Amino acid sequence: MQYLLLIYEDEKRWSNMPQPEQENEMAGYLAFGKEFAASINAGKALQPTTTATTVRVRNGKRLSTDGPFAETKEQLGGFYLVDARDLDEAIAMAAKIPGAKAGSIEVRPIMTFS
Amino acid sequence: MTSIDELYRVEWGHLLSALIRVLGDFDVAEDALQDAFAAAVVEWNGAAPRNPVGWLYSTARHRALDRLRRRTRFEDKRVAIAEAMATPSRAPDVLDDEDAVPDERLRLIFTCCHPALSAEAQVALTLRTLCGLTTEEVARAFLVPTATMAQRLVRAKGKIRAAAVPYRVPEAGDLPERLAEVLQVIYLVFNEGYAASTGDALVRGELCAEAIRLARLLRVLLREPEPELDGLLALMLLHDGRRAGRVDERGDLVRLSEQDRTRWDQVQLEEGRTLVRSTLRLGPPGPFTLEAAIAAVHSEAERADETDWTQIAALYERLYALHPSPVVELNRAAALSFARGPAEALPLVDALAEPLAGFHLWHATRADLLRRLDRRGEAVVEYGEAYALAGNDAERRFLARRMEEVGGTRGALTLPE
Numbered sequence: 001m002q003y004l005l006l007i008y009e010d011e012k013r014w015s016n017m018p019q020p021e022q023e024n025e026m027a028g029y030l031a032f033g034k035e036f037a038a039s040i041n042a043g044k045a046l047q048p049t050t051t052a053t054t055v056r057v058r059n060g061k062r063l064s065t066d067g068p069f070a071e072t073k074e075q076l077g078g079f080y081l082v083d084a085r086d087l088d089e090a091i092a093m094a095a096k097i098p099g100a101k102a103g104s105i106e107v108r109p110i111m112t113f114s
Numbered sequence: 115m116t117s118i119d120e121l122y123r124v125e126w127g128h129l130l131s132a133l134i135r136v137l138g139d140f141d142v143a144e145d146a147l148q149d150a151f152a153a154a155v156v157e158w159n160g161a162a163p164r165n166p167v168g169w170l171y172s173t174a175r176h177r178a179l180d181r182l183r184r185r186t187r188f189e190d191k192r193v194a195i196a197e198a199m200a201t202p203s204r205a206p207d208v209l210d211d212e213d214a215v216p217d218e219r220l221r222l223i224f225t226c227c228h229p230a231l232s233a234e235a236q237v238a239l240t241l242r243t244l245c246g247l248t249t250e251e252v253a254r255a256f257l258v259p260t261a262t263m264a265q266r267l268v269r270a271k272g273k274i275r276a277a278a279v280p281y282r283v284p285e286a287g288d289l290p291e292r293l294a295e296v297l298q299v300i301y302l303v304f305n306e307g308y309a310a311s312t313g314d315a316l317v318r319g320e321l322c323a324e325a326i327r328l329a330r331l332l333r334v335l336l337r338e339p340e341p342e343l344d345g346l347l348a349l350m351l352l353h354d355g356r357r358a359g360r361v362d363e364r365g366d367l368v369r370l371s372e373q374d375r376t377r378w379d380q381v382q383l384e385e386g387r388t389l390v391r392s393t394l395r396l397g398p399p400g401p402f403t404l405e406a407a408i409a410a411v412h413s414e415a416e417r418a419d420e421t422d423w424t425q426i427a428a429l430y431e432r433l434y435a436l437h438p439s440p441v442v443e444l445n446r447a448a449a450l451s452f453a454r455g456p457a458e459a460l461p462l463v464d465a466l467a468e469p470l471a472g473f474h475l476w477h478a479t480r481a482d483l484l485r486r487l488d489r490r491g492e493a494v495v496e497y498g499e500a501y502a503l504a505g506n507d508a509e510r511r512f513l514a515r516r517m518e519e520v521g522g523t524r525g526a527l528t529l530p531e
Contacts, residue, residue, distance in 0.1 A: 050269055051276040053230040062291075066232040066273070086280040087230055088288075109277045 002041075006076065011048045042081060045111040053087065053107045055094040062095045069106040077103070081110075118154055118162075125167050126246025127331075131218035132171060134281060137178050140243070140271045146178035171215045219244065220335040221281050223328075227296045228279050235270035236299045237306070242267055244331075245324045255306065255321050293336075297346050297402065300328050304350050308357075322354045344393040345403030351386035352409035355379040366508040371418040383413045404433040423453035440469040448479050456483040474503035478513060485520050494522035501527050 014022070033040065049068040056063045077099065084090035087107070094105040126147070133143035150173040154166070163169045226239040238256070241247045247255070253263035273279065284292040307321025329347040336343070359373035368374075390410045393403050408429045415421040430446035444466055451459035460483045463476070470476035481496030497517035504510045514524055 047276045051273050053277065064229040066230055066235065086278040087228075088280050088284070091230070107277075 004079070015048070044081065045113075047109040047111050049108075051109050053091060055091050055100055055105045055107060056103075057095050057100040062091075064091055068108075069104050071104065074103050118151065118158070121154075121166055121170070122151055122246060125170070127219055127222065127244040128217060129167065129171055129174065129215060130243055130246075131222035132216050133174055133178065134222065135216065135218040136175060137182070138281075139182075140274060142178050142182060143174075144243070146174040146181070149177050150174035167215055217335070219331065220283050223296055223332065223335075224283055224292060225274065225279060225281050227292075227299045228274075229292075229295055230277065230279055231270050231273065233299075233302065235266055236295075237302050238263060238266050239270050240299055240328070241303065241321075241324065244328065247320075247324070251320075255318060293340065294342070296332065297342060300325050300332070301346060301350075301402075303328070304353075308353055319357070322350065322357070326350050326354065339396065341393050341396045342400040342402050344389055344396075345400060345406050348386045348389035348393060349402055349406035349409055351382050351389065352406060352413055355382035355386060355413065366511070367506075369512065370412065373418075375416060375418075378413070386410060387413065399432070401433060401437050404429055404436070408433075421452070423449045427453050440466050441473075441475075444470060444476060444479060448482075451483055451486070456486040459483055460487070472503065474500045474505065474509070477503065481513075481516070485516065490520045493517075493520045497522060498527060 014025075017025070033043065052066075052068040054065050054067060054069050056065075080093075080097070082090065082093055084093060087109075090107050094100060094107050097105055099105065130143055130147055133147055134140055137143045137146070147170070150170045153173055154162075154170060158166075222244055223240070226243055227236045231239065234256075238252050241252045241255070242249060249264050249267060250260050252267075253260040256263065283289075304322055304325035307318045307323075307325065326347065329343060329350060332343055333340075333347065356370075356373065356378050358377040358379065359375060360368055362368050386406065387410045390403065390406045393399065394407065399407065408426055411422050411426050411429070427446055427449035430442055430449055434442045434446060444463065447459045447462040447466075450462065460480075463480050463483060466476060477496050477500035481493050481500055484490075484493035484496060494517055497513050497520070501510055501513045501517070504513060514527060517527070518524065
C-alpha cells in the first residue's frame with residue numbers, strides 16, 4: 001500500500017515562530033525523514049498560500065485566479081510534483097490535468113531551503 | 115532642460131523595466147532606481163548630464179549590483195565564489211553601454227497584469243511600477259491606507275518571486291487572452307479615476323491620464339495593430355474629453371443630457387472619433403470599440419436633443435450580441451425611448467425587472483419613461499424606489515427634483531437603514 005501524508009497547519013504559526021523554535025522543529029522533521037527514509041518516496045514543504053494560484057478549465061477556457069483552493073465541496077484527490085520553467089508552464093500543465101475540467105488544481109511553489 | 119521630476123514621471127517605468135530585466139528582482143530594482151533619482155538630485159546640482167536617462171540607468175544598476183554582491187557575500191560566501199567563477203570578467207555589452215537603456219516595458223506590463231495576481235494587485239502594481247506613482251499616491255487613488263497598499267504591493271511582488279511569475283511577453287497562442295487581461299487592467303485604472311465621485315480629485319484625474327498613457331504606450335510597444343486596444347484608447351479619450359462638463363461649480367456630477375457641451379475638449383474628442391473610425395474599418399468591432407462608437411455618437415451632438423439615438427440603439431444591440439448583459443439591454447431600451455418614443459421602450463424595460471429590480475438605474479429609467487408617458491402616479495413610486503437604491507447624493511438630488519416635477523413630495527422619500 002502507498003499513502004499520502006498531508007500536513008495541515010496554520011502557516012502563520014511558522015512565520016511567527018522565533019528562530020530557535022524553527023530550528024528545533026526543522027530538527028524534528030529531519031529526524032522524521034531519517035527514521036522513515038526507507039518508506040518515504042517524496043516529501044516537500046510548500047510556499048505559503050499567498051503564493052498559490054488556482055487553475056480551472058470551464059467550457060475549454062482556462063481560468064487562473066490568485067489564491068489557494070478554498071472550496072469545501074471538493075476534496076483532495078491526488079497530486080503531481082512537477083518541474084516547470086516558471087508559473088506559466090506550471091499553469092499550462094495544470095490546465096491539462098483532466099481534473100481541471102470539473103474540479104480545481106492548486107499550483108503551489110515548493111519551498112527550497114538554502 | 116528636463117527636470118528630475120519630469121524624468122521621474124516619464125522614464126520611471128522604462129528604467130525600472132530595464133533594471134528588473136538585468137537584476138531579476140522587482141524590489142532590488144525599485145530601491146536602486148529610487149536611490150539613483152535621489153543621487154541625481156544631489157549630484158546633478160541642477161545641471162543634468164548629457165544623457166540623463168543613461169546616467170540614471172547605470173547609476174541604479176551599479177548600486178544594485180553592489181548591493182546584490184554584498185548581500186550574497188553576507189548570506190553565503192560559497193555562492194559568491196561560485197558566481198565569481200561562473201561570471202565572465204567582462205559583463206555583456208548591454209550592461210556596459212551607458213547610453214543604451216533597453217525598453218522592457220512590454221514584459222513588465224504582462225508581469226504586472228498576470229492572471230495569477232488578484233485584480234487589485236494587478237492595478238496597484240501597474241501604477242507603481244509602470245507609471246511610477248508612489249505607494250502613497252496609489253493608496254490615495256484607491257482610498258485605502260498607505261500601509262494597506264504597501265502590504266498589497268509587497269504581497270504581489272512576493273508572489274512574483276516565490277511562484278516564479280515569468281517576466282516575458284506571452285507566446286503567440288496565449289497572447290490574445292493575456293492582452294485582453296491587460297486591457298481590463300488599463301480600463302480598471304481609467305474607471306477608478308473616472309467613475310468614482312469621491313476622493314482626491316487631482317489624483318483621480320491623474321489616473322485617467324495614466325490609463326490613457328498606458329494605452330498609448332502599449333500601442334507603440336506592440337508591433338501588430340490591436341483593434342480592441344485602439345477601441346479602448348478611443349473610449350477613454352472620448353469619456354475623458356467630456357471631463358470638464360461632468361462636474362458643476364459645487365463639484366456635483368452633471369448628467370450627459372444637461373452638460374455644457376462647450377466645455378468639452380474638442381481636440382481630444384476628435385482624436386477619439388478618428389480612432390474609432392479607423393478601428394471600425396479593421397473588422398468586426400469588439401466591446402471596447404462599440405462602447406467607443408457610442409461615446410463618439412454622443413460627442414458629435416452639439417446639443418443633447420441632436421443626439422443620433424437610432425444609431426446609439428443599434429450600437430447597443432451589437433454590443434448586446436457580444437456581451438449579453440441586462441445593463442446593456444437597459445441602455446438600448448433607453449436609447450430607443452429617445453429614438454422612437456417611451457411607449458415602445460417601456461415593455462423592454464419591464465422585461466428586465468427580474469435581473470435588475472435591485473439596480474437604481476433600472477428604476478430611474480422606468481420612472482423617466484412613465485414621466486414622459488404622463489403616468490405620474492406610477493412615476494412617483496419608481497422615483498422613490500430609485501432614490502432609496504441610489505449610490506450617491508448627487509444622484510439622489512436629481513431623482514428628488516424629477517419626482518417633484520411629476521407631483522411627488524420629498525416627504526415620501528426614504529433611505530434604507
